[in-house]
Structure formats: C-alpha cells, structure tokens
Amino acid sequence: MTSPTGTAAAPGAPIPPGAAAVTVTGADGPGPRVAAGPWLLGVRHHGPGSARAVLAALAAARPAAVLIEGPPEADALLPLAADPHMRPPVALLAHAVDDPGRASFWPMAAFSPEWVAIRWALDHGVPVRFIDLPAAHSLAFDEPAPGVGSEEPAGGRDGEEATPVVDPIRVLAETAGHDDPERWWEDVVEHRPPTGTTPAGGPPRATVDVADGDGAGDERDRGDALAPFDALAEAMSALREAYGDGGHPRDAVREAYMRIRLRTARKEFGDDVAVVCGAWHVPALAGRTTLAADRALLKGLPKVKAGLTWVPWTHRRLARHSGYGAGVDSPGWYGHLFDAADRPIERWMTKVAGLLRGEDRPVSTAHVIEAVRLAETLAALRGRPLAGLGEATDAVRAVMCEGSDVPLALVRDRLIVGETLGEVPDTAPAVPLQRDLTRSQRTLRLRPEASERALDLDLRKETDAARSRLLHRLRLLDVGWGEPAEGRGSTGTFRESWRLSWEPELHVRVAEAGVWGTTVLTAATAKAEAGAVAATALADATALAERCLLAGLPDALPVVMRALADRAALDADVGHLADALPALARSLRYGDVRSTDTAALAEVAAGLAERICVGLPPACTGLDADGAEALRRQVEAVHGAIGLLLAGASPAEGLRERWDAVLRKLAARDTVAGIIRGRATRLLLDEGRLPEDEAARLMGLALSPGTPPADAAAWIEGFVGGASGGGLLLVHDERLLGLVDAWLTGVPAEMFTDVLPLLRRTFSAYEPGVRRTLGELVRRGTVPGGARRDDAGKAPRGFGPGLDRARADAVDPVLSLLIGRRPEHEEAAG
Template sequence: MKRKAHLFGIRHHGPGSAALLKGALDALNPACVLIEGSPEGDALIRHAALPGMKPPLAMLFYAADEAANAVFAPFAEFSPEWVAMQWALSHDRPVRFIDWPAAVSLALTRITGEETLAAVEKNQPEVPDVDEDDLAESPDMTAVETPPVDLDPLDMLAAAAGYGDGETFWNGLIEQHGGGQSPLEIFAAIETAMTETRQHQAGAGGISEARWLREERREAFMRGHIREALKQHEGEVAVVVGAWHIGGLRAETTIAEDRAIIKDLRKIKVEATWAPWSDGRLSYASGYGAGVISPGWYRHLWSLYSSHRHEGPEAFAAIWQARTAALLREEGFDASTASAIEAARLALGLASMRGLGVPGLAEMQDAALSSLCHGDHVKLAMIERKLYIGDRIGEIDEAVPQMPLAKDFELWCRKTRLKPEEAAGEVKLDLRSEAGLLKSTFLHRLNLIGIHWGRLTDAEAGRGTYREIWRLAWSPDMTVGLAEALVWGLTIEQAAAAATIDRGRKANGIAPLSDLVRGALVADLPEAAGVCIDLLQSAAVHNNDITDLMNAVAPLVRIVRYGTARKLPELELQALVRALSAEVNAGIRIGSRQLNDDATSQRVSAMRAYDEALGLFGDAALLEEWRRQLALMVDDEQAVAPVVGFSLRRLHDLGLWDEAQIAAAFSRQILGEMPDRAGSFIEAFLSGAAEVLIQDQTLLFLIDEWLCGLDETLFINNLPLLRRAFAGFDTVGRKRILERIAGGKKQRPVAADAVKHNPAFERALPLLKQILGMDA
C-alpha cells in the first residue's frame, strides 16, 4: 500500500487549530514536519526556539535588488505554524517549509507591477488580481493575483450545517473547542469536509481560472516536497497546511506533471530575516487576508488551551471580564469587581443557552456590555483596540542575525529608551537635555530615510525652541523601510546622510532643498547639511520664482532659531536667509501681477509664511523693506486682488497705517471694482479672524455697503468667496458681527482714547509692540 503523509488542515492564526495540531503531533509523533510557507524561511526556523523570540513575529522576504518588493509571513504564539515549529524543535525533528518559494511569488509581483505600469502608460485599465482565501490563505502576504470569488468554502459548509456564516461555523466547531477532542479524528473530518467543498466550489465556478492556476502551481511545489520527505524518512510525515489545500495535495499527479506546471516560473534572488510583528497587523481589519477578527481574544483562547492547570470555563470567563473591567477603569469608567463577576456569570449562562462549552467572543461582549457598560456601546468601543485587537509588538532574540540597519535601530531604541508601540502616543522632548536631544536626532534621522515612526506635531511649544512634541506610532511595515534604506548605508546615521544628499542633488526647486537643509541640521548631519546648503545657494542664483524663494526662507529661519539648542552654521545660514530675502523683496511687487488662480493661492500662502519668518529673523533692514513693498502692492492696480488683500491686512494688523488710510485703501479695492476682484480681495483681507470686523466698524460697514449694492447675479457669484472668507470665523465671532450690523453705525466714544494717556500703559507699550512684532 502506498505511503501517504498525514495532512493537517488548519486555519492560520487559529488557537483551536493550534491546540488540535499540538495534540495530533503528540499522538502521531512524526519523523518529519512540513509546513506551508516559503522555503527561504528554512534557515530561520531554528531561531524560533530562542528564549528572546516573543511573538507576534514575521519572516520577512525581500528582493535582494529591490527591498520594497517584499512579503511577510506572520506568526502569533497561537498560530498552528508556530506551534508546529516549536514542537519539531523541542522533539529534535526535521522541519521545513514547502510552499512555492518567495523567489517565485516576488518575481510574479514584479511582473504584475510592470504589466500594470505598461497598461497605465498605454491608458489601458489594468486591475491587479486579488487572492481572497480566508481559510487557507498562506501566511505570506504576497501581491495578490485573482479577483475575489463569490463562493467561500467555509460559507458553503456553514450553510449546510445551519450556521449563519463561515466564520461563526469554524469558530464554533474548531477554535472554541480546541481542547478535549480526538485531534486525529477531527483533522480527518476536516479533510473530508474541505475536499468535498473544494470540488463543489470548483464545479460551481466559484473560483477564477487565474486563481486556480496559482493554487495548482503552489500545490505542485508542496506535492514535490511531500514526495521528497516520504523518501527521506521512514516514519510518519506530518504536513501542516491551510485546510483548503488538502484536496489539491491529495490529487493523484505524477512528478512530471507537477514539474511541467512550474518549470517556466521566473525567480529572483531573495533575502530573508525575522522581523517584529504586531497584534494590529494580525487583525483582519488591517487588510491582511489571513487575519483574524480579534487577536486579543484568540490569545486568551490560547491561554486556555495551552495552560497546564486546566482551570475550566469559569476561570476563563472571569479572567477575560476582569481584564475588561481593568481597561474600563483605565479609561475613567466605573467597573467594579462585583460587576466583572456578574459579567463572567452572564457569559457562561449565554454560552450554555447557545449550546457552547466555552463562552465565545460574542457572549463575552454581550455580557460586558450588559454588566460592565450598562448598555453603553461607547464605553466598550473605548477599550476595543486594547481588548479585542491587542497592542503587543514582538521581540527578536539578540542572537538572531538581522539586517545591519535593523540591528542599529535596536541599538538606538535601547540608547534612547524608545520602545516601538503600535498604539499612537505622544512624546515631549526638551532639547536642552542630552536625552531629549538624542531622541530628537534619532527620530529626525528615521524620517530622512522614509521611516515615519515619529511625526513632529509641534516644534515651537513650550518656552522658546527647546521643545518638540512628537506623535509616535510604529508599524511592522517600517521594517521594510529599514531594508530599503540599506542602499544608503549600514547605520541609521550613514543612511540618513546619504539619502539626504541624494535627494538634494535630485531636488527640483529651492523649497525642497531648504527643507532638506533643515532636516539634515536637526538630524545632526553636518556634512549632508553642508552639501545641501551649497546646492541651495547654487539653485537660488538661477531661480526667479518668488513663491519658491519665499517658501525657502521660512524653514531656514526655523533652522536659525534652533541655533541655541544645536550646533549649527549660523553665520552661513543667516547670510543665505538675507540673500534670499533680498531677492524676494526686490521682486515681490512686479512678480505679483498676472497670476492665475493656483499661482495666486500659492503666492498668498508663501507670503504669510515669509512675513512670519521675517519677523522672527529680526533683520530690521529686511523687515522695513518688506513692509514698504506691502504698501506699494496695495496701491499697485496690476497686482492680483488676494495679494493686495493680504498686504493691506498686514499693514492693518501691524498698525503701520492709521484707520483713515486703511479705510480709504479698502474702499478703493471694493467700491467700483469688478465684483470678482472685490470678492477675492475681501476673502484675503478677512482670512483668519473675525476681530478685524468686530473692532473696526468702518471696514464692516464698507463691506455691508458693497454687498447691498450688488445685484442678485453678482451676489450669487461672490457668495463662494464670502463663504470661504467667513469660514474661519467661530460662532461667537459671526454672532457679534451680525449684532454690530443690526445695531447700525455708532459714534466712537471719546473715552476710547483715554488709554493713550495712561502712564502705565505708555510704559508697557514698547514691550507690547516688540512682542507683537510691531514697530516701536
């Protein structure tokens, strides 16, 4: 009789499947264990037994010449594949992966990408295929190839068994009954059911030809490995695969037939390493095709199955509800121990009513909602991330060889005491402290190589410029970023410097160069900063785009302000700011004529940033010339209206023109002008604050008079501009403006000028004007 391997059909990341598999391996005691997965991971298996390997973890496979072309194979502690590896290593049995190589799947990804790009260039729509194999999705996350199918095999089985959907069916029969069963009998039943269902699915046209070909090729590789193992080992051979594949692996094919179907597949060179993974990326909500709804719940189930104490469903329910109560208390809600006990009892009661031996996730949720949250879904939603998804990120043992950048990243994490966490968190850094400056340098360098673990939300908070506020959120995908950055160097510092210089040489325009200069300096990369400064100076000489020049000044001024916290080439930077600002001041008025709408919008935005930066820079001559240009632009009939509106607003805010001058200029811009130009002027003038109109009734009633003079068509045409202008006003500001208009014009009280004769106010006035950036 022909020998056959024992096929164990599992669900990836299923704790019940993992518990059954462990029992089956103990009963079978195989001589060899084969696992669905890319064979390039064989060399990594031995590391799984190291004490420092703490799931969730993933094997990372990436193209040697293009690290962005990568795929992960994730494992949780409750993943059957992980349990199979641990069993084989602990029993000193050979174990290896048998799926098609990552070299093939990544080559196909590259081909698909090239075909899609070619189609786009020809204006032909090319939709990449999608593989949606819920039950038997390989743990690798290869680029997908076939469109979604309508007939899910689990849904078909669920319908036959009287369940509402395949998820509920599989959880009820397998995942929540992972202990106390005869494992070999259960796996035999799974094999029979899934083989029949697969045949029915194929006969009913429930799978596309492209996907069928893909799965046939994968299974041809698997059958080849199984034949080889049966020849090499006299004892039993255990094969751990997604349950859907069992029917294909049992198919009677010849060696020649299997070789024929895979002989023309393209391969590329692939590197493999271990990488930390996370609960969030194990969840189905992350987009992972083989993901589970609740990694946190599955981990709790696994604790029941893997515990040697066998505490039973009572303790199982109590521990979960106690954790629910603790998380609710962390969020500030009342959740007593008595309520947690009541929730556990209710969950057990619901499970009994529904014919379950152990409460499922639905029973636990219903019980918590009733007893701990008193029917308030919001409370449960507040802890959903921590409780149901989980916030664990895996750890790699120090003995495991890693990519140089990944190793350097870990050294930096230990040095800065920053721990990767998937849940977003805020970190406030004081750059005057060595620890704060070190963390800031690390995070800035990571940003330069495209790893945005931290995003700077506020570099100006607190006192002066000594403080940074970062928003941190780690994603396992950033491991691919570390692999990609290897082309720049073997350490974070080397890679960040080389990447900055390369981007500087390829930069188009001086604003990006200015940002790179700032990025290099705050990341403590003086050589890269020097190269970018030279490139910026060279580009500025040949640049006549005023908007581009203004956009370059603002980040440079912010750099200079960091001079007290970091070692910077202040003299060179100050000279560069003065040179750029002189060019801006000389060309701003002529350059603000005949601009289209997009250019105008960009110009006003750049003027706002430039004006603020120049005030911070503190060069009196540059500031005086800039304000003179603002006045000239107000009287320039050819300047575009939004530029005029912004210029007049700044003259008003700085107190450089008196009320009569402002009112006269405002009147000239709206009365008798074309409505479109007048509306654009008003929009730019009013942008940002209602106080201008609340405090200055002359301007308020000039606008009122202009609006009242528009006919219906012109009013409708200007309405969008007015809506945008008033959009920034808060409710209180709008209400006060309406009250002012309803009250009509009023004479200014004579006492209003009395403050000018207040000696205390006069003594404080110079300091107040200095703080506000106004001329003394």
C-alpha cells in the same frame, strides 16, 4: 501564512490506507500510536482549536520529523523559536536582496498551529523543516503567491476573465446549513469541548482531551488525538474534486514542491513524519503523483536571491480589517481561547471588567457574573454548544457598557484585536541598518510599540535632541516610525512633539533604506545628497535643506546648499522664490536650536529675499480671484520669513526697509488685487509701520462709492479676514468699524448678493464672542460718514496716533503682579 482563499482552510487529513493503531512506549509513556505515517495535519492558520489539536496529535504520534508549510530557506532560523527572547507574534520576513521592497511575511502567533508545532519539535529534539515553495521563487513572481504574505487577486491577468475564489469554510458551513462560516467554525473547532459530541449539521467531533495541550490523557484520548484531522479530510477532498485549485492555479506548483520535500523526508526518516499545513493542501499531498511530474511543474520557475529573518509582528496586523488577510478577525480573542485552560468566558469577562475599570467605568463583580450568565443564555438560545465571541460581545454591551458602543469600541481595540507586539532576539539575522537602528533605539530608550503614543522632546537636552535627529533621519529614509504632531501649547523652537507607532512593515522600509548605508546617519546622508542632485524645483531643494538641519546631517548640507544655490540662481518665478524662502528661514531658526553652522544658508536666504522684493510688486497685478488668494498667502509667508531673518544673528542690512517699501507699494497701487492691498495694509499696521490714521484713510479709499463692491469686499477680507485678530481690531477701533458699516449699508441691493459670500467668509472665521460684540456695536447705529457716537454724544473710540506711555505705565504694576515680577521702579530702588 494564508490558505489559497485568503481565509485558511478547515483542518482534516486522511490517514494513509493500512495505518493501524499499535501500542508503543515513548517519551510520553505507553499508549496507542498511529503507525505507518506520514500524518497530514491540516489546520487553519492562526486557529487556537487547530493549534491544540496539532499539539495533542504530535504528543500522541511522536513523529521522527515535523514538516511545516513555509519557505525552506528559513530552516536555519527555526532554532531561534526556542530562544527565551523570542516572543510571538512574530513573522518570517523574506525579501529580495536586490529589491528589498519586494517582500513577503509568514506571521505566527502563540496560537498558530505552525508555531505550536515548531516549539513542540524543538522542545522534544525532533527535526523540523519548512516545505513550501522557496521564497526565492515566490518573490520572483509578478505578484506574491498566497500564503507568502499577500493574497493573489481573484481576477485574471492581461484581461483574462476572473476565476471565482473558493472559501472552503463558507462552502462547508453552507453545506451544513449555517449562514455564518466563522460562527460555524468556532462551534466545530475552536470551542470543541473536552468530551466529543456531534453538533447539528456539523462533522463529528473527536473525543480528545486537549485542555492541557500535552496529549497526556487516558488511552482513549491518545487513540483519538488524530481523529479530528480525519473527520474533515473527506469534506476537503470533496471540495478539491468539485472546485479544483479553487481559483489559485499557482497552488499546483506549491503542492508539487511540498510533495518533493515530503518524499525527501520519508527517505531520511521513514514514514514517521508529521506535516502541518493548510487543510486545503492535504488532498494534494495525500494524492499519488510521480517525482517526474512534480519536477516538470517546477521547471523554469523565475528566481531571485532572497534574504530571510524573523521580525516582530502584532495582533493588529493579524486582523483582517488592518489589511493583512490572515483569516483572524479577533486575534486577541483567539489568543485568550488558546491560553485559557478552563472557564474561558468567565476569564474573558474578568479581563473586560479590568479594562473598563481602568478607564474609570463602574464595573463590579456583579456585572461580571451577570455578563457570564447572559452570554451562556444567548448561546443556548442560539443553539451553540458554548458561548462565542458574538455572545460575549453582546453580553458586555448590554451589562457592562449599558447598551453603548463607545466603551465597546475600546474592548474591541484593546482586547478583541489586541495591541500585543512580539519580540525577536538580537541573534536573528538583520541588515546592518536594522542593527544600527536597534542599537540607537536602546541607547535613546525609544522602545518600538504597536500602539500609538505621544513623545514630547526638549531639544535643549542632549538625549531629546538625539531622539529628534534619529526620528528626522528615519523620516528622510521613508521609515515612518514617528510623525510630527502639534505641541502642547508651546511655540518655542526648542520643543518638538511626535506621534510614534511601530508597524511590522517598517522592517521592510528599513531593508529598502539599507541600500543607502549601513547606519542611519550614513544612509540618511547618502539619500539627502542623492535627493539634492536630483531636485529640479527650488522648493524641493529648500525643503531638503530644512530636513538636513532637522536631521543633523552636516556632511550632506554642503551638497544640498550647492544645489539650492544653483536652483535659486536659475529660477526667476517670484512665486517659486516666495515658496522657498519660508523653509530657509525656518532652517536658520532650527540651526540656532541645534547649534548648526548656517552661514551659507543665511546667505542664500538673503539673496532670495532681495529678489522677492524686486519681483513681487509686478507679480501682484492682473490676477484673477484664485491667483490673488494664492499670492496673498505667499505675501504673508514671506512677511513671516523676513521677520525670522531679521531676528537672526546677522540680518541682511536694510532688509526691513526694503520689505516695508514693498508692502507700501502693494497697499497703494490700484492695479493690485484688493485682497493683497488689504493684507499689505494690515501687515504694516500690525508692525507699527503705518499710522492708524493712514490705515483709516486707505480703508476709506478702498470703500469709496467709486470702488466696485466686489473689489471693496476683497479689500476687507484681506485687511480683517481670517482668524488673525481682524475681529478684535474692529472691536477696539470703532473708526474702522464705522467705515465698514457705512460702506456695507451703501452697497446697492442688486450688488449685495455678489459680495455676500466674501463677507460671510471674512466674518465667519471670528470667535463667537467677537461676532457678538461687533453686532452689539453695530446696533448702536452710525452717523453720516461712518462716524460713531455713543449715547453721551462723545467722539468715536479708536487707536490714538501714537503710544500713550502714561496709560501704558499704569498697567505695569498689575502685570508685574500677575507674572510674579517686581515693577521696574521698585527694582531700581532696591
């Protein structure tokens, strides 16, 4: 609930002419009471000082009804505010039934004046109603109106010149001679002491006892409880006279509707009505207009069918820097001010000390005392009546953080902004999909939390597998509660890692996804089927098949597989086929983990592999540098995918031999780009399909004097480039290193600058230790032809022509000891 400026307006409300103080006896005992209302209580949304003033004013005035700025369709939801399971911060969510993505929020914290007024009315049995423009109209506008969850742009529409937007607090602060409107507001309202004073340059403060918030002070306090709202009313009226609507013409429509609702309430309850609204609207509500004029402003407004409910909110979303202009830079601090009955600075420093101690920082009681003294001293030097957040933060930085902003950032995140997530009772209205999601969250013990947390899953466990399916289904529905993350060193397919963070906007995403079904399973299935029909690219269909397996959608998989088979049959681009195969191979592996039938998927994958084997060699010729690099990555991906297919339960017959033949063709053809030839040679060597001597021969040919240096450098990058063990290969096989060294020293000086970028890219990916070892080996020197001999004149070291089983068996006892396994010969003997 924002003011017309995005930052809420200052409190202030005129008492209607003729109002008089009379003594009455009510629920709170005898005391002065302002008669002849209505009482217009202008507030700053989410202001703890305004909230306390409202609480005191309601206790003193004891109105017969309370009216609050908000959508009137939510009147039926107001009793839920008294539910013991309702815990702020919460928000009213309104969305268009036919277009759930068109939504608005009215957030409320425990220190919001509106929330305080609602709870007071419910606790005292007083009728409470919302009086703002209905959500049915505000949602129908092209842009959400201010005060309904987002701010209207300052600029005009359709090329109109932008109208300046007025910030009432800034104008009042500058008028009072202050350059910091937030600090001025804190001094005037949020830090108002129990006994009134008049701060320099500011409006008069009322003598009001609001420390306990119940208005049960002495008679003088009761008589002055409404004075704060009168103190700034004249200033706000002057602002409206000077600036009109302040750059928000739609406010005239909202205020017309508020006046109509106020007239209706006065007919029902008389003048004993209290109105809690942004102070910017108070002059408009106090002005005299006719019912006909107000109705004329409302004539012809667009309208949609709206659904409303309560949803949890977070302190982080109340902060300006998180994207919602609610006018609260520090909701955690404001919540502390509202909750702290006395000594707010001392209690705040104690909180900060507890937080820092929990992070193993040495903070003692002496630090707390010194920080309090410093904050109070800074307030005195700066001419502030009480220490505010600025003084408290400066004191924490100097005393508890030793001048460092690193631990101070933690204080800002955890305390000044805060991580509080509200709760809403189950009885609150919700779309069926949201109810099913809530049930699943409880069954699987996945509690939504505002702060980000890591979740590691073992898919061999039934509960973790169900959690994985739920998170994948929500991602398919564009409900981004969880995002996949890198695991903790495990490469097994039975493990998954997630980062979970629940944001209030996800309730809108759930409402949008509700058009697909009433449960998470049926909605995800329906959306997957629709996506399969709409998929035009083969890669889209394969990615969707993978997501269906991850999400456990057996009913959607046949539809997706038919679409996949159709796209694969029509797509003749080898690059598209190469992009699609890895996802299918991963899906087959996931199917094994999740016990899913993947026979149809395996058949499509085998067909794609066959077509790639046929079409890849011709596609690797005539490429420029960028095209060659892209195809090199595709060759690597296909190689890994075929490895997964061969590791499956029923691999395609002869697939290994056909793929090896493709790699041999790529490695031997001069017309293939050097980076691809080098990578094909390396893949064959790593798989044991190419003898080491043959690999050395191919390298010698690629680095021969007749090969252009740029082509030779590209071959080297393909063979030993990246962080895939190429450096260690050169370290252990000095024959290959000698060939590279001999070629490099023979590159003409005029060509060296052309090949240097490729070489830097190749060798910069190696670990520092590998680069150092290679440098030491090169320092020994070479002999003609690239052969390398050590100081004793022995032959160069390299890999033998085959496996030396005797040397390998010698390692077995040590390896068995390291992994805790008995050697094979001991197991056979005993």
